[in-house]
Amino acid sequence: MWSYERRLQFPVKIRSTDARSAKIIISQLGGPDGELAASMRYLNQRYAMPYRNVSGVLTDIGTEELAHMEMISAIIHQLTRDLSMEEIKEQGFADYFVDHTLGIYPVSASGVPFSATYFQSKGDPITDLTEDMAAEQKARTTYDNILRLVDDPDILEPIRFLREREIVHFQRFGEALRTVQENLDSRNFYAFNPAFDTGRLEN
């Protein structure tokens, strides 16, 4: 189960609204390498993981990603609060506004709604952890691109924090993958699925 703490993981306090930046940053909520996909990826992958410390990594990082989702949503909310109809039209926000007004809805920067096809839960620890390492790098690249596109220091500070978390999590998933590889049966040098094929490898 989960419990909620009434605070953001890192403070978000944006003074000026900017719908253009909001439309870019929303990709880290509902886009292909966003925080919603990250959290669903790790939390769903836990059950087929045969090592308790690796399930621990998935649980704790998956939980932290939920807090990142809340930070991104707070950024979008603060960037779009109290926008006038003129600003909505001038800042290219009309296409989002027509479906969601100023509510938060998980879409990519190009407006594609969130989809579970953005992540996998393959039931194979090596496959899943390799995906997780790639996912952290893809999210880091997306944050790099956001940092290239945005210049308000109020936005940059929390985005830099989130970017650094991708780097740390990439490291943790690398260590988790090493745990799995070190535990492979010595006969299993082709790295068949250690969560499914155990005991089925005859030679």
Added chain:
Amino acid sequence: MNGKWEALRAVSETGFVLQELIEYLDTHPADAQALSAYRQARDAYEAAKDYYVANYGPLCAENVPDGEMWDWVAQPWPWETEV
């Protein structure tokens, strides 16, 4: 910056150190230095939370103070700018 913001910042900072140590310990469960840092971080985080809750209101729905009103919904939410 007001006292409430500073108190919340202390919760965030100590909470972040704790989060980082938890994830590190998941892959380094026998690291004695990290275990000792975890204990320190946990105490600092609990102290920062206790101070915030005593002075500025509940952080969890489980620690709403006794009173006439349900304080949990009287406070601003974290995404509001006046926090």
